[in-house]
Each structure stands twice: as structure tokens, then as C-alpha cells.
Amino acid sequence: MANKNIRSLSSRKGLDDNLFENIAELSHKNAPKKDFQKLAKRFLVDDSVIVGTSSFYDFTREENRAKKIHVCSGTACMVAKTQTNLQKNIEKHFKKEEIGHAACVGHCHTNNAFMFDDKTFSAATNEELTEILSMRGQSGTPNNSYNIASNTTPVLTSKIEKVSNFYALSEKFKANPQQVIQELKTSNLRGRGGAGFPFWFKLDAVIKEPLNATGEETQKYIVCNADEGDPGAYSDMYLLEHQPHKVLFGMYMSGLSVGADTGVLYIRGEYPDSIRIVSNAIQELKDNKLIGNFKFKIIRGQGSYVCGEETALLNSIEGLRPEVRVRPPYPTQYGLYGKPTVLSNVETFANIHWILENGGAAYASLGTKLSTGTKLVSLDSFFNAPGIYEIEMGTPLATVFNEFGKGVKSDIKAFQLGGPLGGIIPMHKIEELSLDFESLKSNGFLLGHASVVSIPTDFPMIKFLEHLLEFTADESCGKCYPCRIGSFRGMELLQKAQNEDYKIDQHLFADLLETLEIGSLCALGGGVPLPIKNGLMYFKEELNQYFTSN
């Protein structure tokens, strides 16, 4: 495992005087070089460590430090074509160099999205924009409302009546971690962050971590992956902002079970409201003494998609460059600061309370045999009723789109389901699919995080594919060769084919996709070929013109 020295030095100050937060703070202040050097000295690392980290993130790198407003460049806003107009309006108020970008701020249901004054907004007109800008500095939560509904027993979307009663459940399971694991095993809860890994397994592995050299219990951590980076996805945002206690309880209970006294929420910086709401919820727990000595810590992301990848996320918290780590060792063995760590997605944690309250068997009776429970789906603004829907696994996709989404507003040729690495499903395949891991996988798509982005018929598929490769190239951590160079060259090829009299050698393109798919270290480089191959397969006619014929 690389970077053990830097990791260890960072861990000396740990979460309280956190290296990453220090770097972010100096960057936001646009602090002079000597302050960064002082920070390096204080952490006993060389300057390159600080520069390496600060130059990585959208919100900390030097060229972005003067930005005052960030226009969403996410997929949903792109296909909705709202951003050119928004950009124009914003330019009326800001100098060009003050305008930056953010990759999805969770307004996929209304678009026209941007981030300003540590809040996120949508503004379709200059009047709306002017009003928003005039409210700078005022507290309060800007409007970000969308439909919420469920087609089954609400596990995630049900209301919590009284927080203290809600947490009382922990008393029952506190002394019996094995029972927690057993219920979770019975429930067959699988990770909601994309990979679908059985959750109980992580708890089990971390419990079994041996004592440290001096015979004491090893430091262990719970980490919640709230970096929901998939453009088009805002279901974690929903949970963080509307159901924070479901998430926090899941982490707390996990901590009690494995012997971890600290839970870290890594929340993306593009969700400033989520950060505020969760931190209020944590304060509420502390004030009411509901979580004993358990500590929560929120780490704010600084604009990087790859930080959603679990090992990059751990490096990020540590203040290291969020380059993906090799595995094994897995985070359960060597996680945050090299300590055993249970790391899972927001939605995964949010299920735990219901499972323990109602029993693993009750949960397993929801959904299909292999995909149990419910899944939050986020629908974009092309639907007549965009919003977050809690859908029982195995529900036909058509039901979700028609009964909940109420159908689409305009001509749509395909949907990308599950984020930028999720499949591109042509309209005609929707009828054949249901919302669960197996149905999507066996048809060459993915459940992923179950966000839905619609691709309008008049939106050129080549542009969409270019966008995916550009996104990957932009967000690539730059560690492994296939992704670092390959995604960039792929993007260049698609651009050249559109802008010049140039046809892409189809063998070269096939080699490139294979290299990305089987050669990449993580699922960013490894995942992007899937939607591209879907596109090439289902939209051949549209795309043929850009490729050589043999």
C-alpha cells in the first residue's frame, strides 16, 4: 500500500485537525503560499503533499480559487439544454473568471442549476437569478422540492415520529452484535452505492479484526459514502436532507456492533444543504445524549467524482491525493488511516433501522430473492413528475416511469440508468426490464445507484458518448494508464470525428474500450465502456458515420 508515511503523519492529527479540511480551508481563502508551507511543516510533510492534494479538486485547485459561482455541468442539465442560457444570464452579473463549474448539484428535477453563496439553486430566467443573487448572505434553505412517493411498504421514505424513540432501538441490539449481523444477513441487504455487495459481510469482517499489538481494541471507523457523484442522482441527497436520522442511526448501530467509536460522513461539497441538515441532526443527537460517546464527523468533498470510489474516498479524508488504492487489502482490513473500516453508501445505512425493527425476514420478503428491499430512484426533469420514488425491487421499469414519473414530456430515445457508468437503455427495451440488480445486469445494463437521465431524441448520441468520455477524462484520478490516457484519447477521437473530416478506426476504438474495461484499476475507467457499447449497439445508424466501416 503506497503512501503509508503520509497517511500515518496525517493520522497523528486525525479527524479533529484534519489535513484535508485544512487544505480546503486555505484554498477557499486563497491563502498565500507561505500558509500552505506552514501547514506542510505542521504536518511534518513536504510541500508536494499539500500541492498534490490541493491541485486535485475542482474547488481547491489554484485556478479555481477566485470562482464565485458554479454552473452545473451535469448530464441531466446538459441534456435539458438549460445551461447555455443560464451561463449567459450569469455572465451579466459576474466576470468570466468568477464563473466555475460543478458536476451536478442535485437539481436534476428542475435543471437550470448552479451553486452560489454555499447554496444550490435553479433559475430559469434572469429575473429569478437576480432575485437569488440579491439574497446573498441570508440564512435559510433555498427551495429544492420534488415529488416523493413509494410503491410499497416505505422503508426509507417513512416519517420518523420521534427521534429519541427511533434511537431507542439501539439499546435492544447494543449488547448483541451477532444478532445485528444475523438480521442483516437474513435481510440480504446489498450495497446501494452500485456494486451490490452484501452489507453484513463488512460488519462481520471488521468485528473479526484482531486486537492491536498491545492487546487493546484497534481503532475502527464507520464511513458513510455520501459523495453521490453520479450526475442525475439525488436520492442520497434526499436521505441526507429528509431522513438524516435513518442514515446516522445506521452508522451508529454499525459502530456499536463492530466496536468503532467514530463515524465519518463524506458529503460532497455540491450538497451544502445536506451538510447543514446532517450537522444539525448530529447536534440534536448530542444535545439529547442519544449516542453516548459515539462521535460523528462530516467531511466536505471538494469537487471530484472519483472520491465516490471507496478507497479514493478514504485517501481523500486523510488529505492524500484521492488516487484509487490497490485491493486487497480491503477497507474492512485497511481503511481510514489504515484502520479497519465499514464503508457503505448512504442508502445502505438508511435501511438498517427498518431491518432491525422489523426483522431481516420481513425485509427479505420485499423485492426479489436476490435483490431484496426497496430502491430509491431519481427521475430527471423530462418526466412529467420528476422526483424520488421508493420502489420495491423487481418492479417493472415501465411502472416506475409511467405510474410514478407520469411519462415523459418530450421525445426521448433512451435513458441512462445508474449514472455515467450505467447502461444506456433504448426506449424499446424499457418494457423488458425490471428494477433490480439481476434484470438489468443480464440485459447488459446496470442498476447502479438508480438515477435516471433521459436522452431526448434530438440529442445526438455521439455528443452523449463524448460527454461520458469527457466526464471520465475530467474525473479520472490519473493513476492507471488505461483510464488516464485512454479516456482522454477516446474523448479526442469522438471530438475529432465530429469536428473534422475524420473517421475513427473502429478496431482502434474497440481496442480502446477493451483496454479501459479490462485494464483499468477501478470502475471509473473500467465502467465507462458499458454505456458506450450500449450506445454503439442500439444507435448504430446514428453513429456509423463517425467510424470506418471495417
Added chain:
Amino acid sequence: MKAFINNIAYDFITGETILDFVRRIENNKNAIPTMCQDNRLENFGSCRVCSVEVALQKDGPTKTMASCHTPVTKDLYIYHNTEKIKRLRKNIVELVLSDYPTDKVFPAEDKKATPFQETIAQIGIPNVRYPEGENHLELEPDRSHPYIKSDLSQCINCFRCVRACEEIQGEMILGMSGRGFATNIIKGFDETFDESACVSCGACVQTCPTEALTDKFETKTLIADKTVRTTCTYCGVGCQLDVSVIDGKIRGIQAPETAEVNEGHTCLKGRFAFQFYDHPDRLREPMIKKNGKFEEVSWDEAYDFIAHKLIDIKNRHGADSIGAISSSRATNEENYLMQKMIRAAIGTNNIDGCARVCHAPTAYGMQESFGTGAATNSIEDLKQTDAIFLFGANPLKAHPVTGAKIKQAFMKGVTSIVVDPIKTSLAELADFHLQIRPGTNVAILNMIAHYIIKENLVNQHFIDAYTEKYEEFKAHVENLDMDELETLTGVSKALVRKAAIAYAKSERAMEFHGLGVTEHFQGSKTVMLLSNLAMMTGNIGKHGVGLNPLRGQNNVQGAADMGVQPHQGAGYMDVNNPENQKYYAEKYGVEKMPEFEGLKIPEMLDAAIEGKLKALYIMGEDTIMTDPNTNHSIKAFENLELIVVQELFMTATTRMADVVLPASSYFEKNGTFTNGERRVQRVNKVIEPIGNTKPDGQMVIDVMSRLGYDQPTGLTYDAAKVIEEIADVIPFMKGLSWERLGENGLQWPIKEDGTDTKMLHIDGHFKKGIGTFHHFDFEESPEISSHGEKYPFILTTGRELEHYNSGTMTRRTDNQTILPKDVLEVHPRDAKEKGIKDNETVRIFSDRGSVHVPIKYSKNVKRGVLRTTFHQPEVFINLITGSVGDKETMTPEYKVVAVDFERI
């Protein structure tokens, strides 16, 4: 457990990666190509060309995995050369080449292929089908550093340099900036090598698989006539070096990865500072001073002159009017011959070495405590220890490769305690830094022992079973007044207590000490108290523990082993003992040996002033520059009838000589050096002697012969034969032979059958039968009690990484460009009170004299303490150092000098 390679089952080792497994089974390090992997670095998984297909059943569905970081599992089927894999590798290379200079794909005609060029040739060099796109080919090279240059247009982003910097050297100078395709290697705050805090170790250059990082000698791609492995001359670590020679000239040095001592690493001195060897300043002809001026003479004339004079002086004043100073830089064989010449051919025990000015107290103190004056353990034990107690040493500067290993351990979180008046970078990293007032070593050690006893953390079983006189020691420290010692040392007793507890509670704790222990009035006592600490906690006789002196010069250990001491002969036998005299006489084939022990260096100088010593024969030492109180030394030298010096360069000492003999450097001769962990390693001749020089050993044999003693191994210096003789004389080197030394040397004791010893006093079985506790009170140095009032500042001296001692060699290399001057570190407030600005030159003065030196504001020293180095002749710091020395061994107290300073 078994796994399959191409469907054939083999046993694998638990934890082994697929890459190692396949390489091992196929016995081919190229069985699978790699780019980002280096055996010495953590696996990283960036290049992906090491990918293989794996399946859970024979010819079953496969997954592609990077073999370098994927462990083999039971019944795994590995297919490492399938069409799919070959295609993948080639496609990756194509991507890499799309951002790589086309004229660097193949090696230039007169150059060796780089590892990258070899790898792509192995995979097959594809046509790049990608149209020209964005690239990094325009990046400007960085030529700011005297040794290292970067040309990142050739960088393939393998991160090896970044990892080497962090994982081998323990620095983090190199980093990566940006992300995705825009990632870029940076130095420090994205600046040049020169501006960065790079310590020039060259680890990054050595691991870089391309020429993106090279040294100015372009060592990586040299096609050498031959490459000779030898042992570095610059410190007691004893790094192995691979020296490349073209047309009889040294062209570059790499560190062999197979070297046990340095595992492919060195510091900048070993790797880069070799240009001194054919510097125009090298002495090339023997010279005799005639009418106050040196004249070149023939070897015969020089030898005859020396022999004639020595015999004359001996006849007139007796053998004891002759003395010799041997050198810890010379080989064992040469040191052995030198002491033999003085003892057997001249007939006096007046032989001493430069260990006198450094580690004599270590040898003495450890002999008193344990019975052997050498490191109890090996450096590799650092991998097994739980705590490191570093006392009075800055190995990052003086023993860089060991220092880097210690730094790694500190950073990774081993319990770490540093006692040092200076806030060194290791002190900064340590859990506990006890920043004592210089000279209070005994006091702080008494405090530590006090708390260990008080907290009941002693290992009573070890004490009872293997040691003596513990009770007296215990009674002594138990009753000490901690408040008083707190005031004396300037370190809070609460902190000392915590450090003591941390040390004593560690399962395995290793002590290291340096000249900050020995170069003191109470030097030997401090060594014995350090020994106490190890004994009272049972930290002796197992791995990861012990007392491990960091030897100053490269062969301090060896010189002492060879008998370069006035009281002990080769193999540490007491020369006052008639039995031993008989033994030596027999071995040396002479009638009798001198009866009484001889003079130590300071005594020789005093004897010269008194007129009792008439001749001094010096091998490779700049006594005038390096010994304390220069004016005193000069006075002594002026009183001598004959001074003979064997040297590489003109020095302050040779200038005062009557005869100067030009010596061959260590590149020009064979022999052995013994490093700080008792490891005897070969020095192999790399090139022929420069000019008309001769190896020191040859000169000694020649002079000896003219004195009437013919070296039995022949009149030509032949290291291998001298070793045979040494093995015959020194009991604990019985099994030593040139052949057996092989590539990695042997650690003494070496048994007759050639087995060597990693660790001494195993399980508490001390060499002297039983370990002995000693106890001492702190005593203020006379330097302070006599001069402290008049000169209220304490000056302490140390070394910098770039230079070696008086700098005769390193100042004649580009190291001088990196660090051109000595400076005086002063606490800013002390300087400001005197109205002195940063970088201003001041006059610093003591009871002995004064020198001028530029100051540097530094918070690494406490108020009242000053620190400087002694590498540059311009400053000549020994004009102000004093004559106080360790009571037992007379090692000078360089570390405590009462001084004051003022504006000029």
C-alpha cells in the same frame, strides 16, 4: 497450497503476488512485463501491463487482474500470456507512446536501453494509431540541480519516483499534481529541484524507468566497460556501490538492489560525490620538505628518508618517542599493517586512531558493561522493533541510509524518543524529544532510569539472571532529586517520565547513539548508562533491541578491531598482559612486543610539546583541522622532528609534514571496511591508482621493510593475503577470508566454518560472562565550570549531509555547490539581542581563540545554544574548541564549548 500457471500446479507461498509467483516458478524476472513495479516499493498498480487472466477452474471464465498487487489464492488458474493479455499490453503501450517522444522509443546508439525501452520491446512496439492529440512533449527540462535533472516529457507517470522518495528516502519532495491526463510530477511546491528540499539521494533517479529523471552522469544508460561492486567510504553504514568504469575512468555509481546493507539505496555522497578521485588537487608524487618547501622525490628517496629518520630517532630517544595515527577511512588490512609496523617493527604501543576523537568511549563503555565494544544488533532489526531511542545522533545527516530507515519507522508510528539539544528533523518527528542542555547526558539518563524503576517497569528476571551490581545502581538513581535534574537538563520531568515509560513498556526497544554521547566530558559514563537502560529492561540479546552505536567514519569499527588503540592490540587483547605480548610476538614473528600501553592522541600531542615524542606517522588524517584546540596541536607539531603523512590531498596537516606520501583512494585498491554493525565488507579496486600514488597498505609494507621487518604475506600489498593473517591473529575472525566475504560481507564474530553473527549477547549471555551496571552522578564539564561565566553560550558541533568531516573529498565534488559554507545556527532572539541580523557574519570566540562565521537564525537550537559544522577550512572551528575530554578515553568534548559571539 497450490495454484496453476497455464494449467500446471505449483506450490505458492502465502501472501505471494501472482507476479512474484510466476517469476519465481518460471525463474525469469521478465516472465511478466511491468512498468510501475519495483521490488523495493509498495505495489501500486498504475501501469496495468502486468495484467494476467485468472479463472477459478481450468479453462473457466476469466477475469483480468494486475498480477503485481493481486495475491495468489488456492486453486487459482493463472494464464499470463494469452492473446487477450498480449493485446491488452500492446494497447496500453500504444496509449503510453501516444504521449512519449518518438525519438526515445529505442535506445540511442551509444546508450543502454532504459528499463522502459526494454519493457516495450518485450511487449512489442505498436504503431500508434491515435491521431496526434494533446501531450506533454513540450515540458521544459529542469537542470537546476548539480546532479539530478528531469525531463518530464519522457515521464510515463508510473509514480515510481514519488514512491521512492517517500518509501525509500522518507522524503516527500516528489509528488503528483493535477488529475487525469493533466497529472504531472512536481517537486516541492511545484518548483525546481534546486529550490525544493530535495536531499539529492538519487533514489528517484535510480528507480525511474525512463530518462525523465537522470543524473548528470547518465548512469542509467551507460554502457560500461565494467561495473565493480565496492563499499562506500563515507560513513559507518557501509553501503555497497556499483561503480561503472569506461576507459579507466569512473563514470557513474548505482546502488545494487541485492546489497543487504543498503538495498539499492545510498545518499548523495555515495552515489554522486566521487569526482574528487581524479581532481587536479590529488597528490600524485611523494614529497619531502626541503628548506621549507615541498619537493617531489622518488618513492625510494622518500622511503629511505623516513626509515633513516625513524631509526635515528629510535636510536636516540627510544621507540616510545615515535607515535602513529592510523585512519578509520583506510581499510582493515591497512590499519592492521599500520599498528603492526608501530608495534612489531618499531616497538611501541603509541598507536591511536581517529576513533579517539569520536567513538572511543563507545568501545570502552560497552566493553565495561557487556564485554564487547560493538553494536549488539543489526540494522535490519529496525524492521522488528517497537521503539527507537535515539541519543545524540542525527543519522539523517551523518548515516543517511540508516537515518532514512529510522525516519521511516518514526513516520510509521514506532514509539520514538530522541535526546538531543538540537531539534533535528527526527526529533521533530519523534513522540518524545528531550531537548537537553548540551553536556547533561548523564543527568537525563539518570532521570530516565529513575522513572523506570519508580514505575516498576524493570525486567527483574533479566537483571537477576544475567547482570550484577544492579542494586547499587538502583539505590543511586532512586535517591536522585528529580527537580534538581529537571533544572539542570532543562527538560520537564513529566516529559522525561512519559518517555521513560514509553521506552520501558515497549516489547522491543532499540537504542542508537552517536557522537552526541561520546564527545563529552562524561562520554564513557553515558555509554555505560545507556547500557544500563538496555539491561534493566531486558533489551539485550534478541532481535529488535540492543545498543547500536552509529559509527562516525566508515571504518571506525574496523580500525579498533585491528588494534588501532594504544591499550589493545588486534582483536582487543590487552597489550599490558605478558600472555598477550607473547601471543602477538609469536603471530608477528618477532622476539618481543612493547610492554606497556602507549599514548592516546591527546597524550601524544602533550608529549610532543614536552619534547618526549619526536616523530609522528599519520595515515589519512587531518589532525590539525579535526582535533580540538588547533593552536595546541600546531604547537605540538612544531616541536616534532619528523612528521610523515600519507594523504590524498594537501591539508592543514600535510602542510606541516616533513614527508608527504600520495595515497591511492579507496577506488584504487582492495581491502575491507567494517561497518557499524560489525559487518566486514569488501572494498574492490575499481581503477588503477591515480598518478604515482600507492595504497596506504603498500606504503606501510614498504616502510616496514626498510625498518627491517618484511611482511610475511609478501612485499606487495595483497588484501586477501593480509586477511588470512588477520584471521589467524584475531580469534573472533577465525573464519574470515576474502572468498567468504562474498557480496554482502560477514558480521563478526566469524566462526571457523565461516558462519557469522547478527546479534551479540544472545539471551543475556554476555561476552564478559555477566552484564555489569555502573552508576554515576552528573558532573558539570570543566569547560562550563571554568569558562561558562565568561563565555555564556554553549557551542555544539555537528555534521551536514553533504559533507564528510573536514570535507577534503566532498568539497572537491558538486556537493560543494549544494552546500558551500559552514554556518552558525543561533536562536533568533539571542541574535537579535545582540543586534545581529540573519546571515550576518559574526566573530565567535572562546578561551582558546576566535573565528568568523556567518549565522543563521534557527529555532532548532534553544536559547543559549549555538550549533555549527566543521566541514570548511575557512571557518576552522577547532581554533576555539577546548582540551576537555572524556575522563576515561580522552575523547574531546566537541559538543560543549563555552563561547560568546559578537558583531564584526
